[in-house]
Amino acid sequence: MAVKVLVPTALQNFTNNQAALESSGSNIAELLESLEKSFPGIKARLCDENGQPRRFLNLYVNSEDIRFLDGTATPLKDGDEVSIVPAVAGG
Amino acid sequence: MTQAVSTPNQATNAAFSALKCKECGAEYELKASHVCEFCFGPLEVKYDYNALRLSVTREKIQAGPNSIWRYRPFLPVATDNVIDVGTGMTPLVRSHRLARRLGLNKLYIKNDAVNMPTLSFKDRVVSVALSRARELGFTTVSCASTGNLANSTAAIAAHAGLDCCVFIPADLEAGKVLGSLIYSPTLMAVKGNYDQVNRLCSEVANTHGWGFVNINLRPYYSEGSKTLGFEVAEQLGWELPDHVVAPLASGSLFTKIYKGFQEFVEVGLVEGKSVRFSGAQAEGCSPIAQAFREDRDFIKPVKPNTIAKSIAIGNPADGVYAVDIAKKTGGNIESVTDAEIIEGIKLLAETEGIFTETAGGTTVAVLKKLVEAGKIDPDETTVVYITGNGLKTQEAVQGYIGEPLTIDAKLDSFERALERSRTLDRLEWQQVLV
Numbered sequence: 001m002a003v004k005v006l007v008p009t010a011l012q013n014f015t016n017n018q019a020a021l022e023s024s025g026s027n028i029a030e031l032l033e034s035l036e037k038s039f040p041g042i043k044a045r046l047c048d049e050n051g052q053p054r055r056f057l058n059l060y061v062n063s064e065d066i067r068f069l070d071g072t073a074t075p076l077k078d079g080d081e082v083s084i085v086p087a088v089a090g091g
Numbered sequence: 092m093t094q095a096v097s098t099p100n101q102a103t104n105a106a107f108s109a110l111k112c113k114e115c116g117a118e119y120e121l122k123a124s125h126v127c128e129f130c131f132g133p134l135e136v137k138y139d140y141n142a143l144r145l146s147v148t149r150e151k152i153q154a155g156p157n158s159i160w161r162y163r164p165f166l167p168v169a170t171d172n173v174i175d176v177g178t179g180m181t182p183l184v185r186s187h188r189l190a191r192r193l194g195l196n197k198l199y200i201k202n203d204a205v206n207m208p209t210l211s212f213k214d215r216v217v218s219v220a221l222s223r224a225r226e227l228g229f230t231t232v233s234c235a236s237t238g239n240l241a242n243s244t245a246a247i248a249a250h251a252g253l254d255c256c257v258f259i260p261a262d263l264e265a266g267k268v269l270g271s272l273i274y275s276p277t278l279m280a281v282k283g284n285y286d287q288v289n290r291l292c293s294e295v296a297n298t299h300g301w302g303f304v305n306i307n308l309r310p311y312y313s314e315g316s317k318t319l320g321f322e323v324a325e326q327l328g329w330e331l332p333d334h335v336v337a338p339l340a341s342g343s344l345f346t347k348i349y350k351g352f353q354e355f356v357e358v359g360l361v362e363g364k365s366v367r368f369s370g371a372q373a374e375g376c377s378p379i380a381q382a383f384r385e386d387r388d389f390i391k392p393v394k395p396n397t398i399a400k401s402i403a404i405g406n407p408a409d410g411v412y413a414v415d416i417a418k419k420t421g422g423n424i425e426s427v428t429d430a431e432i433i434e435g436i437k438l439l440a441e442t443e444g445i446f447t448e449t450a451g452g453t454t455v456a457v458l459k460k461l462v463e464a465g466k467i468d469p470d471e472t473t474v475v476y477i478t479g480n481g482l483k484t485q486e487a488v489q490g491y492i493g494e495p496l497t498i499d500a501k502l503d504s505f506e507r508a509l510e511r512s513r514t515l516d517r518l519e520w521q522q523v524l525v
Contacts, residue, residue, distance in 0.1 A: 009297055010126065045129070055389065056114065056131040058406065065392050085290070086131050087408040 001076045006083040014042040029072040056087045105169040106142045110134040125309040134310045136167040144358040159318040167311045173222045174251045177207045178214040183326040188442035193462045197472040204447050209246045210480035211239035216315035217247050220304035223311040229302035235292040238267040245274035316344045320351020331364045333471035336458045338450045339370040339379050340402035342409030349416050369422040371457035373397035377426035379410040398429045398487045399449040427456040446481035
């Protein structure tokens, strides 16, 4: 499934400074693998040793946090938008 | 207005040496950065407690300025050139009437509603952040805010002669906008919610080299909240309380009060003791209370919907640490409705003569809820933290506090009105929430 991925500034050095890119996967876990193939090293930043997204990173599918959906098993369809967002601190 | 950052001045008496990731322990140089490059965890200032133990004494602190800067060795500034506008050392009030009303015997109120210069606890964190910003060579400082932080940053930047640009959501209350504009910063009203403002500010920090007090200067900024712990310990006669109740927005204040107590114990200024930490949230934005209730070690973000706008952070970065502290100290994190928040503001005003804003109303309402649930021992020394002044959120109580009695300048007009007011009291009119 072809999806759009929005990448935060902190990770753009992996993606040739692209803030938005196209990738694919039938769910989040596959998308992460796909990103790693295109941009080697990025997965280690996004996930811990257990392959789970890091605690201070939020992943959204069409603005829904994947923790409210199926975590890394959350399915993706054509045209979905996946956002990678570092945790926000208050003020 | 851009500024290249110069190497920090490593003065001889600074007891801090690096920034350290709270999650994975990676260490970094003491510059303006707040996120671990490896795991995105928050960075914290690392101190040399052995050095502090040898150099700090109660007498030296007591002889220091009557402000947060009496605790300078514990704060991340390297030089003596600090921005001291008299922030801190706010009253720790022994409560009698509120205590009696709630059935508590040893209740204290830490009253930052009168903190200088902008009447909220934010002056503490901003004083530290701007002092450090100046040391790091920034000439333009900034923040993303929904209120108190904007007021504080604009005011203290004006005092220090720093250029200032404040970012707020465009729908912020008029009073808060005015309370920032008066100091003549550049004010950017962003068409979006707070999360979007914050994200934009990260981009601006990266590209323009400004010092954002709550973004790239966050590790220094957040240390200022420890002074709320230090002061209470000193004001209780160099003793820790048994229980504290504080509001929770990002969770930073809560965790830093805990850190403040720990540091005083670590360097031998007070005796170690278990202190219970309880936290207060509004039901309309209670991701931390929910995580506590459901025993989770991760936060599920929410979309805020509450009058307590100053604590309406839907995705609190320090939320997990706050839950951890509440659980391990035997405290509770509770939430209250908007109606209860208004009652909390009124209760504090009517019993103690302290007018607090919605965050303070939330804290008082949660204190009351915990007492009624039997979760506070009447003989515990309990400190409730009041973090901002009620004049900043007047809209919240408008309509719930009655009206004046309008009379002619005649004795009989007065006497009729007085009789009417006494009748109303006897009938115990209730405010109708319209």
